[in-house]
Amino acid sequence: MTTATDLMIVTMDVRSARPAEPGDLSLALAGAEAIDLIGAEVLTLRGDHLLPGLQPALGDGLLDEAASSLVRQEPYESIEDWLWRRGRGLSRAYLAALEKDGGITTRRRGWNPLRTTEPALxxxxxRSHAADRWHAGDPVLAAxxxxxxxxxxxxxxxxxxVSDPVVTVLAAVNDAVMELEAVRQRQAVENAAFDNVWRGE
Structure with a gap:
């Protein structure tokens, strides 16, 4: 099992005050992939840039896809650029992979048959692997x-x-998530201002 798959399962399995935003989750999943690629020695870090190495088969379709998508020409790709590029729509890809593997099913929300369905583990x-890692307090998964x-x-x-390269990736994930939240807040303010104009306020 990969860190990204474990993270996807944990976000669905752990009770939280609010669900993870898909954009935030996608950025974190891209970071989790980078961490696993570092662990498999498929890439190393030079400062904040990802240096690709050998590309062995990793036994996981999405992680193999991540490895094959690494930029292999200098000056290579920064961690930040990787998170935004690789992370685009990544939460949907992991949700689809879990469904394909039989890890989730869909159920109707509430009693109304016209309501939309939601995925359920x-x-x-x-799921057992992710839960074991979570309850063991794995620091990377927790971060x-x-x-x-x-x-x-x-x-x-x-x-x-935790190794310095992994800490560097985790810090980049936090920065990217905060940047995305700042974008959402700016858009909310702009939308509110636009609505006020139309209402004549």
């Missing part, structure tokens, strides 16, 4: 979950045993 090895707002930020010292 089923008991599966993937990614905190970035998308489904839990509080872990203690600073929880990442002491």
């Amino acid at each position: 089923v008991d599966s090895p993937a 990614l979950a905190a970035a998308v707002g489904i839990t509080d930020q872990p203690a600073a010292d929880s990442l002491d045993a």
Whole structure:
């Protein structure tokens, strides 16, 4: 199982005050992929740029896709650029992969048959793996979950045993999520101002 798949499952399985925004989740999933590619020695970091290495088969379709999409010409790609490019629509891709693998089903919301359906996790090895990792307090998974707002930020010292490249990726994920939230807030203000103009306020 990959960190991105575990993160996707955790965001669906853990009770939270608010669900993860799809855009935030997509950025975090791209970060999770980068972290797993670092762990598999498919890429390394030079400063904040991703240096691709060998491209072995990783046994996961989406992670193999991520590896094959790495920029292989200098000056290579920054972590920030990777998150925005690779992250585009990535939460939908992981949701579709879980459904294809039988990890989720769809159920109707409420009693009204006209209401839309929502995805629901089923008991599966993937769900058990993610739950075990979550309850064990995996610091990387906890930091990614905190970035998308489904839990509080872990203690600073929880990442002491995590490698510097992984910490760099986690910091980039947090920065990207905050940037996206700032964009959403600006759009909300602009939309409110536009509505006020039409109402003559």
